[in-house]
Amino acid sequence: MSTIQAARSPVEPSVPVLPDGLALKYVAEGAANVIWRISLPDEQLTPPPTVIEEYSESTPPPSEVDIDIDIGKENGASKANGANAPVITDYSRLLLRLRKCLPSSESNLLAYEYLSTVIMPLFPPGVMVGQELVKLPPALVARANDTLHHLEKAGVRPSHRQYLYLAGDPRPTEQGMEEGYAFLLEDMTPDTSLGEFLLEFKAKWLVQSPNAPADWKRCRTCALRLRKYTRATKKGKHTEWRGLCPFDLVSNDPKRAKNAIRRILHHPRCEDEKLVERVTAALIGCPQLSILKELQASLDPKGILNADHKSKEFLTAMTLRDCTFYVKVSPTEVQARLGDFDVKSGEAGKSEYWIKNERELIEEGWYNGTEEGDHPWKAEGLEVICRA
Incomplete structure (x- = not known):
């Protein structure tokens, strides 16, 4: 099955569903994605929020984790095959990657299908970073886009990244590209106090x-x-x-x-x-x-x-x-x-x-x-x- 063929007939998986009320903290962005630190409203962010940082053209880094680790299971979620959606209860070691409105990029669902069926079989365990597909509430994307607009007005968002926003925002005033999923990445932030x-x-x-x-x-x-x-x-x-x-x-x-x-x-x-x-x-x-x-x-x-x-x-x-x-x-x-x-x-x-x-x-x-x-x-x- 070619990549193009796979992109035309995705099967919607049963995945954890993010709550709408998550607190978002902008971390960094690349050409195609924006990375956020997330927490439940009453949680303390651990580690402290990352200073806004600009990476290269690639997506900012997820955490190192073996390919066979189930990020959802590791953080209090269980896989569901029926109507009961998994729930993640601990976001302290995770980052959220949201996709930008780029015509040349695939949806996250197609990217996950491609990753799991084409890329992962090419490598032995332990050489790739781990990531988990999650269902995305539209209001969360809207809030994230509002944050990007605010960072632009404050002169904080990198100038060459401005005016391109996140896919999945339901508001007609935004750039209008559908996206129902995101990726959870385990936080790979080095502990500088330990010399990392x-x-x-x-x-x-x-x-x-x-x-x-x-x-x-x-x-x-x-x-x-x-x-x-x-x-x-x-x-x-x-x-x-x-x-x-x-x-x-x-x-x-x-x-x-x-x-x-x-x-x-x-x-x-x-x-x-x-x-x-x-x-x-x-x-x-x-x-x-x-x-x-x-x-x-x-x-x-x-x-x-x-x-x-x-x-x-x-x-x-x-x-x-x-x-x-x-x-x-x-x-x-x-x-x-x-x-x-x-x-x-x-x-x-x-x-x-x-x-x-x-x-x-x-x-x-x-x-x-x-x-x-x-x-x-x-x-x-x-x-x-x-x-x-």
Whole structure:
């Protein structure tokens, strides 16, 4: 069953139903979702409300939890197969993820079906973050949208996230996209008092694009990053062109792997050599990277320009190229989990966008380093070259 076919005939599951009166606290947002801390009206928030934080283009991180953990059961809810809806009684370790009104995104029900039937079977237990589908009362979404409007007026919501609101608001004055479900995520907030911190990064394309020229010098990720950097600087935007090369992560070369980890850690943590070695050893030893690399290669052998954009295999490969690593680092251990498996449908112009990007990377010389222009990476003979 392809992803597209699955999206047309979802079976409504029996899931916990959120109460309408939950207290909401804005935590963070990505391009497609907004994350909230929730509590019953008479509860004290534990841990304290997170300061408004801006993450990367991915969905803000859920908590690490083994794939087979039933979040609902762990928090006082029981599964119901009949008319009696499950009730969750403890929200102290959970976050709520609400979807934005984006035409290119699937509903949460379809996303859950895709996650449980397509993505989860690809990985062994313990490598993905856990999440639970919940039924959403419309009034809760309306209140959440009111909060977003208030944050905009107060100048607190990130400027590039403004004017896009949550799906499922029943009011005609809102953007009007139906959504009856949300995801509960176990809170992965690090305990800074214990010296913990959280890393978030996308491994992206761990194997070269099958459409890249035979004489390529750059991986697909680095080629696209440099192109985006050039376009951003022409618009007067500040951005970085030196980034993580995915090929370094899966090179099995300790020196290259450490270089990649330093970019993930950023300054000043990247200056701590013992920390770099500890995180490098943990990530190189985790199964996620090798599994992702193998799946990306096997599910999309033809590449964006030649693949069937409606096939389950190709769309799953595109999903796996955009998932996110969440790495919780403490003084005693490093735990890595995969999340943010947003279903890719190729609809709403996405297929055309993928094809356009791939053709421009080839035709403008970004793969083989022949792009026009006097760029910083060409100064004094410096070049950006990737190695498989």
